[in-house]
Amino acid sequence: MTSPARPMVQAQQVCKDFGALSVLKGVTLSVDRGQVLVLVGPSGSGKSTFLRCINHLEAVSAGRLYVDGDLVGYRESHGKLYEMPARDAARQRRDVGMVFQHFNLFPHRTALENITEAPVQVKRTKKFLATKRARDLLEQVGLSEKADAYPAQLSGGQQQRVAIARALAMEPKLMLFDEPTSALDPELVGEVLGVMKKLAAEGMTMIVVTHEMGFAREVADELVFLDGGVVVESGPPRQVLGSPRHSRTREFLSKVM
């Protein structure tokens, strides 16, 4: 059923309510294989919520969300939706890597153990294979010598690079980045963005929520400006950043650039 033309992520009129508060009010967008999509917008615009819907950390209230052609979190049969058993939802999430603003590394495990945990426990990979792969990943993110350090002994930038390696260890087909550099000291932002750029160059499909406009301009294939739970403007980053069509985009950009 795999066709190269099928988008990796397809969102159709995605809505998300928290009780009376509606955060997403019909987001429609698609991300092709190998593409990097950067989501920007003021705080509270629903960027993070949208990201969390993609791997079903939040359940969508209305609309449809597909990852690699599969409906996220539900099974559709004869026009009716069935809630997915937890086991199946977990299986879907394996293929989607996520990197958090506050890293969320496991503090009781070393950098290496953080990376091997999910492959060994979830995918039942042999321990020595997982360890070998973890060492390769640590080298990729430039932290070979920190394999045995605990997260508390690493700087924020180093922790976030370990977190990226941890997500990559599951060999995801899609990576989600939720403000990966927002909690970092300014001089540490570059090292994390560097790893992400390399990843994009290698052809990883990525959705990145960030305030780093330089990164967006350089790496993104498409830039989406989200405000009030809807897509206000989207297009190639040069166009959106250079000559925004919408007044709300202009207003936002004037504040962050």
Next chain:
Amino acid sequence: MNEEQAPPAPPAAIDAVSLRHPWRWAGAVVLIGLVGLFLYGAATNPAYGWATYRKYLFDQRVSEAAWNTLQLTFWAMLLGLVLGVIIAVMRLSPNPILSTVSWLYLWIFRGTPVYVQLVFWGLFPTIYQKIQVGVPFGPTFFQLNLRELSISFILAIVGLGLNEAAYMAEIIRAGVSSVPEGQLEASTALGMSWWMTMRRVVLPQAMRVIIPPTGNELISMLKTTSLVTAVPYTLELYTRTRDISAVIFEPIPLLLVAATWYLAITSVLMVGQYYLERYFSRGVSRRLTTKQLEALAEAQTGAKEGHL
């Protein structure tokens, strides 16, 4: 390297006169004096019956009773711990049936005194004279006659263990709640199931919060075993020494004997707790271990030599 100014000589290490604490010394002297007076008084007061104390401290009946107390403590605590984990996990689980059952359990076992529970367990064979396995109102496959068994030791363990489970469950729940939500999210995002997340991520981190109060519970359990006379089980430390003192009419030295044994066992338990706490606090501190510091210092000097 470019031309650089010669670096200034490194500053001399600080050699300051340390702060004096005269009042601490004065306080210590006064306290030692008071303790000395008390010890002198105790040693010369015949009411303490030190000869009897020495005679019974290592009496076989007493050391056997201490062993029984230890066994009661161990098995009751084990039962409490295992059941406590199950009840805590049930309470936190997304399944409403499990969480309601666990709430009911806590309500009953925390809401009644342990002494009352122990008396109840002692009466258990009177209430339920036989245990039958079979179809209700139908045939019986297996039958156990409780009144014919001498099971007061088992009943004491069950009584103490079930009560303890309620308290352990609350301690474990507090520990689990102390783990940040981000840990759950990260595990979920990696495709881990709820139970796997509990087992591999949440509970190991919760242990750091769970262990100190559990050590308290263990020590408290050791002393609560003196209540099992309610079952009645009479071969543990306190009841045994009291029975001996009732025969020889010397309660004070035998109380001291029991106290000495309890204190000795508690001291051993405290040492164990120290090592457990140290094990589960790994990864918490940014402070490096001596080994890691040595490795870093070596790397530093190695790098310097490489430059030269």
